[in-house]
Amino acid sequence: MDKRTLLGLIITIVFIGVVGAYSYLNVAALISLKPNEVGDLIAGIGSIMALFWLIIGYFQQGQELKENTLALKQQEAQLLEQANQTKELAIFAKAQAEAMRSLAKATEASVGHDKALATYTKASNELSRKLIQASEKNAKSTNDLVKSINSAAGKISRR
Numbered sequence: 001m002d003k004r005t006l007l008g009l010i011i012t013i014v015f016i017g018v019v020g021a022y023s024y025l026n027v028a029a030l031i032s033l034k035p036n037e038v039g040d041l042i043a044g045i046g047s048i049m050a051l052f053w054l055i056i057g058y059f060q061q062g063q064e065l066k067e068n069t070l071a072l073k074q075q076e077a078q079l080l081e082q083a084n085q086t087k088e089l090a091i092f093a094k095a096q097a098e099a100m101r102s103l104a105k106a107t108e109a110s111v112g113h114d115k116a117l118a119t120y121t122k123a124s125n126e127l128s129r130k131l132i133q134a135s136e137k138n139a140k141s142t143n144d145l146v147k148s149i150n151s152a153a154g155k156i157s158r159r
Helices: 003-025 028-033 035-110 113-157
Strands: none
Touching: 003 028, 003 035, 035 113
């Protein structure tokens, strides 16, 4: 339970106790009240408590908004990291496509076919290795983002 809620409950219980004690000590005065005056008394007591809980709710909502903002900023950072990793993947794919074009030109020209094939194979293997590394980074970033979202959702749902 939030400390504000606990404090609010304590103050409410004390307030009701004070009103109850006052009413008990002044039963004769309460009995002599007209019905509309009794209604006014109850409305006055209720409105004080309603205003009090409205103020507590306002501060609690402000805290929740701060937590949500922090969670959104964390998600933004994770998404930016994921976007950067995706750009790296695109660069690697472009480089691999260029290597394939080079191989095709070398094959067409039939000049140094074996050498071109070996160069392509080496470049392709290197690019594949980098692509796998970038994919693993991307997967880790995605997992971190999911954990961050689940953590934020857990904080929010506990309220």
